[in-house]
Amino acid sequence: AAAPSDSPTIFDKIINKEIPATVVYEDDKVLAFRDIAPQAPTHILIIPKSKDGLTGLSKAEERHCEILGCLLYTAKLVAKQEGLDDGFRIVINDGPKGCQSVYHIHVHLLGGRQMNWPPG
Numbered sequence: 001a002a003a004p005s006d007s008p009t010i011f012d013k014i015i016n017k018e019i020p021a022t023v024v025y026e027d028d029k030v031l032a033f034r035d036i037a038p039q040a041p042t043h044i045l046i047i048p049k050s051k052d053g054l055t056g057l058s059k060a061e062e063r064h065c066e067i068l069g070c071l072l073y074t075a076k077l078v079a080k081q082e083g084l085d086d087g088f089r090i091v092i093n094d095g096p097k098g099c100q101s102v103y104h105i106h107v108h109l110l111g112g113r114q115m116n117w118p119p120g
């Protein structure tokens with residue numbers, strides 16, 4: 001896994017349409033697109049268009065409260081759009097021990113199969 005840093009990531013290229021992604025939702029603040037290596041039949045990443053220092057949840061400041069809420073609300077909208085009416089899983093990996101690999105905060109939306117707990 002890459003060391004945590006505030007450098008641009010592959011997600012900036014997706015936001016700027018420099019590399020393709022299957023976008024399922026977009027507004028002025030957030031972008032949602034399908035994960036390139038899906039871990040479930042539905043696996044979508046929800047990210048802020050402006051990182052604003054939010055490399056991961058552990059870097060959140062009070063100014064980020066609104067965008068953090070938008071990410072979760074978007075997850076709900078996309079879950080509905082994807083027909084995940086029987087349930088879904090939201091994940092935010094943080095830091096090396098959380099298996100975070102891209103240092104631009106993102107919410108994973110996983111569904112379309114039974115999710116297990118504990119996750120391991």
Ligand code: 5GP
Nearest residue numbers: 010021033034035036037093099100101102
């Ligand atoms: P993390 O491990 O940081 O929580 O999640 C990063 C996610 O980004 C991984 O699930 C990985 O498959 C996904 N990912 C990495 N590069 C790309 C890419 O270029 N396009 C898309 N759509 N997903 C990517």
